[in-house]
Amino acid sequence: MSLRKQWRDLDRSTVRSAPDRYALYEVGDDNGTSLGVGIGVLPDELRELLAYGEGSNFHSAVDADAAGEPAKVRWELTTSKSHAENLLAEHRDD
Template sequence: MALRKAWRDLDRSTVGSAPERYGYYELGDGSGERIGRGVGILRDDLKEVLAYGDAAQVRWEAATSREHAERIADANE
């Protein structure tokens, strides 16, 4: 199962709009296929993905804590 949110282009603007809090994120290729996922501080993790990863799109769900983000991840395996 995947997040039921629209994909966003993975670019500087999108990363800049990501909250500086824990969350669960999914990474997609250019055709919208999920190619990765993770839990962490959203803006920090997405900055790293933008700089070093090969994803073209992203979507996320913000959380109140790391534990909450991990529960969201478990529900979206």
């Protein structure tokens, strides 16, 4: 299941504008193909994605050798870490 949100470019301006809240986020390549999902404090996770290609709580949905580079991101804000964990569990069950 993909998040029903519009993709945003994964760049510094997106990181700067991201709310400082927990979120479930989805990462995509240049074509908008989903590479996986993760949870965490959104700006922190996006900084990790920019620097290292994945966040600390990122779960890849594709084979690393076949995956494109992270270029897009979209997210669903949550009310807490446990809410984000619940959304991730639901997302993985779909």
